[in-house]
Amino acid sequence: MNRTRVIGEEAPVGSGSTWTHRRLLPPWLRREPLSLWLAAIAVAGAAALPVLYLVVRAAESGESAVDSIFDFDTLAILWRSIQLIVLVTLGSVLIAVPLAWLTVRTDLPYRRAWAVASVLPLAIPSYVGALAFISAFGPKGLLQGWLEGPFGVDRLPDLYGLTGASVVLILLSYPYVFLTVRATLWRLEPEMEEASWTLGRSPWQTFRRVTLPLLYPAIGAGALLVALYTLSDFGAVALLQYDTFTRVIFNEYNSAFNRAVAAALSLVLLAVAVSLILIEASARRRARYYSGANAARRRRIVRLGRWRLPAFIFSSLVTLLALGIPVFVLVYWLTRGVNAGESGLFDWGAAFTSVQYSLAAAVVTVIAAIPISVLSVRRPGLLSTGLERFSYVGFAMPGIAVGLGLVFFGIRYATGIYQTVYLLVLAYVVLFLPVAVGLIRSSLLQVNPRMEEAAMSLGRSQINAFLTVTVPVIRPGLAAAAIMVFLLTMKELPATLILGPIESRTLATSIWSAAEEAFFARAAAPSLLLVIASAAPMTFLVLRERSRN
Amino acid sequence: MIGLPRIPGLTGIRRKRNESVTSDIALRCTGVSKTFDGTLAVDDFDIEVKRGQILALVGPSGCGKTTVLRMIAGLEVLDTGRIEIGGELVASSGRHIGPDKRSVGIVFQDYALFPHMTVDGNVGYGLERKGKSERVEEVLALVGLEGLGKRLPSELSGGQQQRVALARTLASKPDVLLLDEPFSNLDAGLRERVRSEIREILKEAGTTTVFVTHDQQEALFMGDLVGVQVGGRIEQVDTPERVFHRPATNFVARFMGMADFLPVDPLGNRLVTEVGPARAVPGFEPPESAPLEVMARPDDFVLAPLEDGQGVVISRVFQGWAYTYEVELNSGLRIHCQMPHLLTIEVGQRVLVNLRRDHPQMFFSEGHAVPEVPRYGQA
Numbered sequence: 001m002n003r004t005r006v007i008g009e010e011a012p013v014g015s016g017s018t019w020t021h022r023r024l025l026p027p028w029l030r031r032e033p034l035s036l037w038l039a040a041i042a043v044a045g046a047a048a049l050p051v052l053y054l055v056v057r058a059a060e061s062g063e064s065a066v067d068s069i070f071d072f073d074t075l076a077i078l079w080r081s082i083q084l085i086v087l088v089t090l091g092s093v094l095i096a097v098p099l100a101w102l103t104v105r106t107d108l109p110y111r112r113a114w115a116v117a118s119v120l121p122l123a124i125p126s127y128v129g130a131l132a133f134i135s136a137f138g139p140k141g142l143l144q145g146w147l148e149g150p151f152g153v154d155r156l157p158d159l160y161g162l163t164g165a166s167v168v169l170i171l172l173s174y175p176y177v178f179l180t181v182r183a184t185l186w187r188l189e190p191e192m193e194e195a196s197w198t199l200g201r202s203p204w205q206t207f208r209r210v211t212l213p214l215l216y217p218a219i220g221a222g223a224l225l226v227a228l229y230t231l232s233d234f235g236a237v238a239l240l241q242y243d244t245f246t247r248v249i250f251n252e253y254n255s256a257f258n259r260a261v262a263a264a265l266s267l268v269l270l271a272v273a274v275s276l277i278l279i280e281a282s283a284r285r286r287a288r289y290y291s292g293a294n295a296a297r298r299r300r301i302v303r304l305g306r307w308r309l310p311a312f313i314f315s316s317l318v319t320l321l322a323l324g325i326p327v328f329v330l331v332y333w334l335t336r337g338v339n340a341g342e343s344g345l346f347d348w349g350a351a352f353t354s355v356q357y358s359l360a361a362a363v364v365t366v367i368a369a370i371p372i373s374v375l376s377v378r379r380p381g382l383l384s385t386g387l388e389r390f391s392y393v394g395f396a397m398p399g400i401a402v403g404l405g406l407v408f409f410g411i412r413y414a415t416g417i418y419q420t421v422y423l424l425v426l427a428y429v430v431l432f433l434p435v436a437v438g439l440i441r442s443s444l445l446q447v448n449p450r451m452e453e454a455a456m457s458l459g460r461s462q463i464n465a466f467l468t469v470t471v472p473v474i475r476p477g478l479a480a481a482a483i484m485v486f487l488l489t490m491k492e493l494p495a496t497l498i499l500g501p502i503e504s505r506t507l508a509t510s511i512w513s514a515a516e517e518a519f520f521a522r523a524a525a526p527s528l529l530l531v532i533a534s535a536a537p538m539t540f541l542v543l544r545e546r547s548r549n
Numbered sequence: 550m551i552g553l554p555r556i557p558g559l560t561g562i563r564r565k566r567n568e569s570v571t572s573d574i575a576l577r578c579t580g581v582s583k584t585f586d587g588t589l590a591v592d593d594f595d596i597e598v599k600r601g602q603i604l605a606l607v608g609p610s611g612c613g614k615t616t617v618l619r620m621i622a623g624l625e626v627l628d629t630g631r632i633e634i635g636g637e638l639v640a641s642s643g644r645h646i647g648p649d650k651r652s653v654g655i656v657f658q659d660y661a662l663f664p665h666m667t668v669d670g671n672v673g674y675g676l677e678r679k680g681k682s683e684r685v686e687e688v689l690a691l692v693g694l695e696g697l698g699k700r701l702p703s704e705l706s707g708g709q710q711q712r713v714a715l716a717r718t719l720a721s722k723p724d725v726l727l728l729d730e731p732f733s734n735l736d737a738g739l740r741e742r743v744r745s746e747i748r749e750i751l752k753e754a755g756t757t758t759v760f761v762t763h764d765q766q767e768a769l770f771m772g773d774l775v776g777v778q779v780g781g782r783i784e785q786v787d788t789p790e791r792v793f794h795r796p797a798t799n800f801v802a803r804f805m806g807m808a809d810f811l812p813v814d815p816l817g818n819r820l821v822t823e824v825g826p827a828r829a830v831p832g833f834e835p836p837e838s839a840p841l842e843v844m845a846r847p848d849d850f851v852l853a854p855l856e857d858g859q860g861v862v863i864s865r866v867f868q869g870w871a872y873t874y875e876v877e878l879n880s881g882l883r884i885h886c887q888m889p890h891l892l893t894i895e896v897g898q899r900v901l902v903n904l905r906r907d908h909p910q911m912f913f914s915e916g917h918a919v920p921e922v923p924r925y926g927q928a
Binding site for chain 1 (some may be wrong): 718
């Protein structure tokens with residue numbers, strides 16, 4: 001990132017990475033244009049729309065909605081969801097923390113390659129991952145087929161349900177913990193551990209009493225992402241037939257047309273998501289450590305010695321399961337389909353539609369994110385912070401809930417855009433606004449506001465100064481935000497299923513319908529395309545982090 | 550925090566962990582060398598510190614002094630040489646006792662306090678469970694932080710954080726205490742006060758200390774011994790006074806304070822320079838054929854405005870109590886002279902320069918003092 005500094009009293013001391021933006025302008029100049037505020041309010045309002053209409057819809061059915069929550073197996077669903085969340089989160093932490101430590105702090109062979117390979121499972125959409133696992137380990141799957149001939153195995157342990165869903169989701173979501181823990185390990189001052197050693201503590205005691213506690217906030221943040229991912233996942237639990245909130249909501253809406261129940265359950269789902277966020281936030285408040293501002297210098301590399309081989313096997317195994325098997329299965333089906341001369345293996349129309357939707361979502365989301373980002377960075381205050389919080393709705397709200405909320409809104413108030421691409425793009429904006437705001441905010445924080453003031457003192461208007469000075473500087477942030485939203489939209493499934501125009505097919509929905517019919521060969525090509533398209537920028541980001549360190 | 554509380558009964562702190570060792574030398578490094586990526590960071594480093602002494606290692610940045618500290622602590626492995634602590638060999642080529650097994654404490658430049666532990670937790674971190682809380686209280690009292698035990702490091706000021714770091718290290722009564730640039734993170738105003746406090750604490754605790762700094766004033770103030778290091782080697786170790794007044798080499802003379810060197814022409818028993826005769830100790834014998842120079846500090850010169858003087862003032866820096874003039878002599882040599890502020894000489898004015906003759910000067914030949922000053926003084 002470009003970081004420009006001027007010599008002056010606002011030059012940041014210590015951390016030196018962000019600018020504080022208070023008390024720079026005299027009050028009469030400090031006002032942003034009203035239009036910016038209005039735009040920000042409109043975006044925040046749009047983001048709040050799905051929640052609002054879920055509430056309205058549930059409230060309209062009055063007591064019956066409340067009753068349905070109690071009549072229905074809500075508690076059972078909640079219990080199943082919690083089991084899955086706990087298992088997936090624990091499993092992810094247990095895989096990710098050792099892996100992060102091995103790739104940052106030890107002489108594990110090929111540790112840079114492992115660092116990249118350990119992030120890439122994020123590129124695999126959950127329905128593709130689940131599909132690959134069913135194809136590989138399910139009944140009549142590849143593994144069973146191979147074992148049947150020589151060993152006469154005609155049954156494998158059952159993959160469906162909690163076991164399969166948690167294994168697949170662990171393998172797809174542990175990179176969230178891996179990334180947060182790795183980033184903290186890089187920043188950790190080596191002196192912390194050295195101080196502990198010189199105070200007479202062994203390396204193991206040092207890890208347990210100093211290093212690990214310092215990693216708790218990172219583990220917590222990563223675990224929250226994993227838990228929210230698990231809670232909002234639809235593809236994997238649906239294919240693996242494990243009835244969590246998302247699957248039940250979708251079935252109630254889609255097959256049973258029981259919309260009041262679907263709305264009520266969506267609200268419960270949202271409440272669970274919000275509680276997860278609150279739990280993590282309160283845990284973090286208790287453990288708010290300062291992170292080392294000094295760039296870590298010489299870093300001691302731990303020699304694994306005779307543990308080198310086990311560590312290598314562990315890393316290989318994780319990558320083999322999380323990355324190797326899905327890619328292998330997809331390639332296997334694709335070549336089989338091609339060799340069999342099957343037609344329609346790749347749905348170009350769906351790919352084109354996907355790209356169109358994703359481009360639209362990327363452009364609209366980034367534009368929508370700018371006013372909120374600018375105001376929250378430049379004018380921190382009650383209103384701008386409130387608006388920023390609203391933009392985070394999509395962070396807590398699973399795609400299926402956003403989709404349903406907008407369905408109710410569309411049917412009732414906006415029949416004109418219901419089941420058109422406009423409402424669908426709105427859903428994407430709500431879902432991915434937090435990602436865009438986060439990225440744009442952090443690049444804005446590194447822009448010295450004095451540059452804009454200099455432009456204004458040279459006779460430019462405020463808007464002109466922003467467009468000619470700030471926008472070019474934050475362009476990498478804007479581009480990153482657009483790319484991220486584009487990729488997330490390409491993969492998004494539940495909202496697209498619910499809100500997509502009738503007869504329109506995207507890559508995600510065509511994979512989904514092929515997977516539902518266990519038509520693996522047809523799902524293979526679009527899945528591979530999605531995986532490769534997401535993997536490329538991810539590899540780039542990880543490699544860039546490496547070169548920075 | 551002025552005037553530290555004297556705690557009776559703290560003499561226990563003087564007792565060494567290893568009673569059986571009778572050696573008077575707490576720390577001895579012999580011929581220690583260390584190479585990083587092909588560059589020699591520490592080269593044939595020798596040092597001896599007696600029990601209770603404070604050694605200040607001073608040198609320009611990049612001279613390897615922090616590496617020396619880290620090798621003593623066991624955080625770096627030396628290539629060659631030996632390190633003994635309390636008479637026990639802790640490091641030589643082929644032998645490396647880990648930092649957790651050495652009776653050495655280190656206070657890092659940025660303190661490295663554990664942010665997730667309270668002050669009590671930090672200070673008690675290296676202690677056995679038995680008697681821990683008493684010892685924590687005792688040490689916190691020693692550094693003047695009674696009552697702050699329940700705070701988190703982030704709730705303390707910079708000076709307080711530093712004293713917690715010191716207390717944490719002192720708590721387990723290390724044989725040798727190492728301080729790495731301990732005052733560099735403090736404001737200039739705070740620094741002078743804190744360093745005298747720390748010196749008092751260290752003397753009170755009777756702890757053998759090696760202290761690293763790049764600041765000459767700090768080294769002169771803190772050290773019982775001052776070691777000047779350059780290019781990974783020790784140039785001179787001696788008392789602060791002798792290192793300043795009797796530097797062993799040209800480098801030490803320049804590094805410890807402003808010093809100019811003037812060529813000397815021995816004419817019979819007179820030592821003639823461009824600014825008049827220099828005075829030597831009785832019995833001084835100039836080398837037979839090597840070139841000779843005299844060292845002069847800025848206060849060794851006397852200036853007087855004079856139209857046919859042998860120098861011209863080319864710059865003047867006002868320092869309140871005095872002016873420092875830079876004077877270019879006819880030979881082209883530039884010297885620095887300090888004069889009381891009562892007399893103001895303009896830039897461009899020709900001046901007469903003379904050496905004061907009220908004390909004998911130091912002489913150097915080919916970078917070394919004449920007569921030779923031992924690199925390791927008998928302190």
